[in-house]
Amino acid sequence: AQSVTQPDIHITVSEGASLELRCNYSYGATPYLFWYVQSPGQGLQLLLKYFSGDTLVQGIKGFEAEFKRSQSSFNLRKPSVHWSDAAEYFCAVGTGGATNKLIFGTGTLLAVQP
């Protein structure tokens, strides 16, 4: 069965430090992969997506993610974190095809220290 694992429930980084949020997936076919961000009490905003091609994808707000098929991973990175990046981050795998569903990880809550 398809699944997504985000092993870090909560991460705290200092402002200006680099960030890496981990995501591992289980999916039989070529995955469609997404990272979303959620501010408190808000909906989800798409940061970036991977469908095919270049395994390093660039997103909004200075985020990037690298697809590594051999490790079944799609980790999110940012070289320098800003206080406004504090939020919850969700990795998701899309089933595509006729069902077109998303399977979400349980999220990683990012806190940013001044």
Added chain:
Amino acid sequence: DGGITQSPKYLFRKEGQNVTLSCEQNLNHDAMYWYRQDPGQGLRLIYYSQIVNDFQKGDIAEGYSVSREKKESFPLTVTSAQKNPTAFYLCASSTPLGMASNQPQHFGDGTRLSIL
């Protein structure tokens, strides 16, 4: 601007009462989705609809019902059979072949439902 509107933002339900959450989109998307979000559990799919007058159960459909009479609207009813309805509910939409055409799901700002 195009987007997804969910209302109300906060909703309270009494025991034994059905309540309906509204979701409207003006993105001209065919597919619409309802998710439930609980702390520490991510998002779980309740129902989804690929086209008007058709919908399918997701992973946690028990105690919920939906309708899809118009392309723009996909209301969710939380029935009295749902014994633990307190959660944050998110509506999303995408083109019917969203993944294949590189179109992800777009989300509304959610409705928080609580029990009185």
